[in-house]
Amino acid sequence: MSSEFKWSDEYSVGVEEIDVQHKKLFDLLEKLRTAIHEKHGSAACVEILEELVSYTKVHFTLEESLMRLAHYENFEAHQQRHRDLVAEVEQMYQKIQSGGASISFELLHFLRNWLTKHILNEDMAYAKHFAATGFVQGQSVPAPAMAAAEASVPGKRKWWKFW
Ligand SMILES: [Fe+2]
Ligand SMILES: [Fe+2]
Numbered sequence: 001m002s003s004e005f006k007w008s009d010e011y012s013v014g015v016e017e018i019d020v021q022h023k024k025l026f027d028l029l030e031k032l033r034t035a036i037h038e039k040h041g042s043a044a045c046v047e048i049l050e051e052l053v054s055y056t057k058v059h060f061t062l063e064e065s066l067m068r069l070a071h072y073e074n075f076e077a078h079q080q081r082h083r084d085l086v087a088e089v090e091q092m093y094q095k096i097q098s099g100g101a102s103i104s105f106e107l108l109h110f111l112r113n114w115l116t117k118h119i120l121n122e123d124m125a126y127a128k129h130f131a132a133t134g135f136v137q138g139q140s141v142p143a144p145a146m147a148a149a150e151a152s153v154p155g156k157r158k159w160w161k162f163w
Helices: 016-037 042-069 075-097 105-132 143-151 156-162
Strands: none
């Protein structure tokens, strides 16, 4: 798998703040792809994978806060999906750390599917609810709701500049 990972309009959930974060996830995936492709070594790859896991957790927490604030009816199922996704990727990470798996194009393929399927299926569903209920106006979460959601995200400081 040597083609680039790039966010495109088909992944837009119609909410700018969320799209920015999804773009960041794609950027990290692309960074990992480049590191594998150009053989930067496993330490460099592990570091990027850690960044990806850490940013994913920040992103999921923010999404969950927004869904809660918007009284999204499928909030619990979506939160469970996030937990499953994190568990999956952490399992992968453990396997790599213990030498049971290597950072490979298979891992990239797994991460790409993991990310894109979730955005296209579950994230699109809450986005519809956000638009239909007026929680999102235009393409944006109103500032007070965004501030409330951001306040609930632990470890956001490290990633602050990304949104
Ligand atoms: Fe998302
Ligand atoms: Fe999500």
